[in-house]
Amino acid sequence: MSLIITDECINCDVCEPECPNEAIYQGEEIYEIDPNRCTECVGHFDVPQCQIVCPVDCIPLDPNHLESQEQLMDKYIKLVQEG
Template sequence: MSLIITDDCINCDVCEPECPNSAISPGEEIYEIDPNLCTECVGHYDEPQCQQVCPVDCIPLDPDNRETEEELMEKYRIITGKA
């Protein structure tokens, strides 16, 4: 399942550079996560890096984009081109 950024976001800019898949970008009002690029850092790290650095804890799992660990790993392989 990918992650989302809630309205509690304070636009502090710390999450965007931490994303290894470039899934986080500025939205109209707050940062947004592209669910097609978010792998919850599977393949890169043991934990989602954006959640680790967020000072207001506004990056929960997105209940509308549920994915298994295997699906996240497959997405990682496609995004990175690693077999």
């Protein structure tokens, strides 16, 4: 599953630079996560880095984008190949 940023986001700017897949971007009101680029840091780290640094704990799993660890790894491999 990819992650999602909830409306509790305070736009503190700490999550975006931590994302190794460049999946996090500034939306109209708060930061958002591109589910096509989010691998929950699979392939890079053991745990999602954005969740670790978020001071308000507003980055849960996105129930609308269910993915297994294998699917997340496949997505990571495709992103690496795209370069």
